[in-house]
Amino acid sequence: MNLIEVKSGKKISGKIKKLTEKQVIKLKGNRKFQFDWSKESKNEVYALEEKGTTEILGLCSIIYEQKELRIHLNLIDLIKERIN
Numbered sequence: 001m002n003l004i005e006v007k008s009g010k011k012i013s014g015k016i017k018k019l020t021e022k023q024v025i026k027l028k029g030n031r032k033f034q035f036d037w038s039k040e041s042k043n044e045v046y047a048l049e050e051k052g053t054t055e056i057l058g059l060c061s062i063i064y065e066q067k068e069l070r071i072h073l074n075l076i077d078l079i080k081e082r083i084n
Contacts (some may be wrong), residue, residue, distance in 0.1 A: 001013070001014045001015060001016070002014070003048075003057075012057075013050070013051040013052070013069050014046070014048055014049060014050055014051055014057065015048075015049055015051050016046055016047070016048055016049075017046065017047050017049055018044065018045070018046050018047075018050050018075055019045045019046065019059075020066075021041050021042070023031075023045075024037055024038060024040055024041040024045045025038045025041050026038075031080075032056075032079040032080055032081070033059065033077050033079060033080070034077050034080070035075060035077055037059060037061075037075075037077070040061040040074065040075060041049055043061045043062060043063050043074055044061070044062045044063075044064075045059060045061050045062075046059070046060050046062070048060075056079065057078065058077060058078040058079065059075075059076070059078055060073060060074070060075065060076040060077075061073075061075040061076075062073040062074065
């Protein structure tokens with residue numbers, strides 16, 4: 001997946017990765033993000049990473065609403081360095 005950094009116009013190759021519950025819990029106290037992602041550990045959490053690195057550029061939390069046959073995008077966040 002190709003991404004473009006808005007500030008610089010730099011092209012970044014990225015990938016999406018599903019995080020395990022343990023990986024989400026380890027995000028507790030991570031000051032790179034606006035939210036306490038450990039609170040999302042029971043939901044499906046996906047990370048957007050720069051390809052070739054383990055640097056997480058962004059996260060999103062998804063909840064499947066089975067009764068309503070829909071997917072709820074519960075939370076989305078980018079690392080602070082990329083939005084400031």
